[in-house]
Amino acid sequence: MTQVADFVLQRLTEWGVKRVYGYPGDGINGLLGAFDRAQGEPEFIQTRHEEMAAFMACAHAKFTGEVGCCTATSGPGAVHLLNGLYDAKLDHQPVVAVVGQQKRLSLGAHYQQEVDLELLFADVSEFCQMIVHPGQARHVIDRAFKTALTTRGVATIIIPNDVQEEDAQPSPPKTHGSVFSSVGWSRPRVLPDPDELRKAAAVLNEGSKVAMLVGQGAAKAEAEVVEVAELLGAGVAKALLGREVLPDDLPFVTGPIGLLGSKA
Structure with a gap:
């Protein structure tokens, strides 16, 4: 069965992402396994530091005109992204950051490397949302890219590591409260x-x-x-x-x- 992490990478590819810059950590173990299964689509570019990953994603946006994409683990890894993401914010470049988080079960307990990531990324991001349900992944990713492109800014997606390894729901359940979205964006005139x-x-x-x-x-x-x-x-x-x-x-x-x- 496809995991949420596999679906995330598939959706990034559908949005035109060819490479993701990042540094490994246990908070994104699910994503790292998905990168291995994806066989280079998108390609994981391992940097020497999370800060460098964010700067590289910003540079990617500047030199290609595409959305830059970076990833980091929870806690200190996520904090390290901030300098590069502020570079994107202040230079008005579209960048999407995919960040790991501790298991949902442990949130609020001051668990190891638990950081309030939504608060941490609130200022640098035009859009910041945590995925807490597999059926939520599709519209959160789509909205992140549409926001980054429209505002020429940073969008942050936070995914707890237990959610990364849950069974994917490419289409949300047909029930009240579900949100449906699609890939695609047109530059406004x-x-x-x-x-x-x-x-x-x-x-x-x-x-x-x-x-x-x-x-x-x-x-x-x-x-x-x-x-x-x-x-x-x-x-x-x-x-x-x-x-x-x-x-x-x-x-x-x-x-x-x-x-x-x-x-x-």
């Missing part, structure tokens, strides 16, 4: 207010020497950035994440900071 655009254009047009600092906020607007810079004769500098807007292989960009236009 966000349009600025026309009056605010006119105000911004007026500010730019009144400038005599305009400089533009372009970061990830202008992602997928390369042509528009170039056009504005040429119309204004503006100098353009890239922020660290501005490579999404102005890649280094453009002819008028040199090095990590490039200049457009010649009038400024």
